Amino acid sequence: MSPRRVVTLEKKADETFGFEIQTYGLHHQDKNSVEMFTFVCRVHGGTPAEAAGLKAGDTITGVNGLNVEGIRHREIVEIIKSSGNMLRLDTLYGTSIRRAELEARLQYLKDGGAVGDGCGSGVPADALLFPTEMPCIQAQYSTAGVSPCERCPAELLSPEGGRFPMERTVQKNAKYICLANKDCPVDKRRRNRCQFCRFQKCLAVGMVKEVVRTDSLKGRRGRLPSKPKQLPDASPVSLITSLVRAHIDSIPSATKLDYSKFQESVPCQFEKEDSVDIQQFYDLLTGSMDVIRKWAEKIQGFAELPKEDQDLLLESAFLELFILRLAYRSKPEEGKLIFCNGVVLHRLQCVRGFGEWIDAILEFSQSLHRMSVDVPSFSCLAALVIITDRHGLKEPKRVEELQNRIVGCLKDHVAAAGAEPGRPGCLSKLLGKLPELRSLCTQGLQRIFYLKLEDLVPPPPIVDKIFMDTLPF
Template sequence: MQCFSEGEGGSGPDPEAEEKTCAVCGDQASGYHFHVMTCEGCKGFFRRTVLKGIQFTCPFTQSCLITKAKRRQCQACRYQKCLSVGMRKDMIMSEEALYVRRALRKQKRPKTPILLAELPEDHGLSLDQEKLIEILTEAHRKNFDSSFSQFIHYQPPVRLCLHSPQTQGPQEAPFSSLYLLHSEHMENSSNEVLPDVFSLLPLFADLSTFMIQQVIQFAKAIPAFRNLPIDDQISLLKGATLDICQIQFNTVFNEETNAWKCGQHCYTIQDGALAGFQQIYLEPLLKFHISLRKLGLHEAEYVLLQALVLFYPDHMDVTQRDEIDRTQEKIALTLKNYIDQRHPLPEGRFLYAKLLLLLTELRTLKVENTRQILHIQDSQDLSSMTPLLSEIIS
């Protein structure tokens, strides 16, 4: 995505760029990128391929002609052409390093007096950006049931009774409380029932299906998504749904209790452990939600973040990559402008960069989450119970 990338290691725009051609495809070059004169398209393609570790295979004879018109027909030969003309992988900077460099550049800018007539124009939200926020917010409000009033979930048939010294008689508590009890407390009570470790799986299966359905309806309410080919829609949903679910869950996360309030019920990391998820996933998950919640995002920022995750152009099997990239860039710029307008310094300092770092963490979490879901499904034969979740992670 252009707004997330830079020509690291280059010398900036070449004053004679209009007379230069891309060494990879022959298109008009914009300058030196990764040690070679290239166009913006080949610069972005090379950077994405290296950072994502994508492995391409040529369906022909590994000698495809790479031109401006044919450069998208064989990604394998295009990548090999990048390497053969001298583009260097070691000159590519991570997104995190790019934002640190940009921040340092801003801090080093000389503070010279500016005449009133020389003040820059107000870079507030454009009409198109305001319209985008309106569309996304409406899609979110119509399809995300924050009260969870429509969630008809599995109710565990066994309840736990605890004797409380402050009250007369037993006190009822949900299963998750059992996870926190001390062993000696269990030995002294005859009313407590130890649940099966997977007793909460049906609940999590229902909750996952409920959230996935909402994400699908949210995406279908966005015109830019509906205009994509159906195969691209499916690819984007498979890649983004679990991440969007976590962003939506963060809106109901209570950082004081470390619990997710889903209507009348609250769920904790301990409930996830009872459902069979491991600490290698649960601990980073809790850290992610605490970090995101502390940023104090507005509703508009949450919905823009969801859309930013949805329109991710680097999935290998999407066909309208350029269109998806342009949409994501538009969303990213809108999010950046909104933050600049609504979060004055020092509150807004590096807020945009922090969000992008959290998105990187979220993608890592999704990999581990998917691995554990597949393991739980295999061990408990839950694929028939969660067909929609199985389709998303397939």
């Protein structure tokens, strides 16, 4: 059968086409480019899509005669929505090809960035797959106390210095528009042609907006606010107290940990995952959602945000918070993972469900433990993961003010503990954990995406909503 085929779908006015799509970007680091592709991630039974022969894994290259290769997800959605009751899709390859490519991306993570020749799809080692509609990226840059632009990882500035475009954008809260297709070439020679694409490239290589100095600190390079703006009747002491209390109230008691399922030796741990492993994986993820939501509601100022902003912040940061809180609770030197419901499992019990992602989480846990992060510092760090700017916020200014207050609390606490030996640069190291979390989040998304394609266990609705960013038609 030819790898290319045309699928025509017809539906009645009161029914849907019956399929879902996902758009992903393939980041080629050597070319500083992102290759977009959209494919079918689910076909519902008894629908026009199934009757027409559409398959999960089919890549969509055209819609109603229009070439959509490289077009963004939401634009493709609008084209499909405007199709009426008849839809013509140009598709490429099939499930086996897409699975092979996915395996290559997963192998890329396992090998620490080196994809071997035996992965089956010939994907270069400088390529990375990431979901285009999610806030998580593969972070390659972290620093604090230094302007992000001074060590430009996008290589847009010359070594002798120059003006700092990302700083200007964040400080002025500037909003740009691309007059082309949002894929303009950006390099040293052409960096001034499109401000929108330049800023997107800064974010794509892992630069972190949270460590950019604010507008009020121009000329004081690399220093965080000494006196961040505070909401009325709000003091740093009461804020950090609320953060610590929220953290303590949301962790399982050390005297009530559940070891009933704990096993240090697990037979056949190298076999392929089965439905039991995947269900355990989903249960551990979704079981954390309510705990993290209740924790967030106890953050001073969070409950006063619009409900839509609360939901957006929570869903955008959930996976990072799951990783951070699990890493802080667990005992990596013993291979023990302590989940939010108090269940304790050995690493070997999680490998088949979590895959190689669990080892990355344990490595992060070890680095966190080596820093000897105290509870107040960790409470502030966790709050900064969720209280940050996200696209689509109704009141971003209120979120920014709360973020500045938390940064001020963390800065004051670290400064007060600065006299302790062995703690130089603690603030910088703590903030440096934020891009590490985003990298781990990308690996987690890879794992969830892989399990969804395997389709041994239907993912819970919350997983679809938060992680997959799919829309039914």
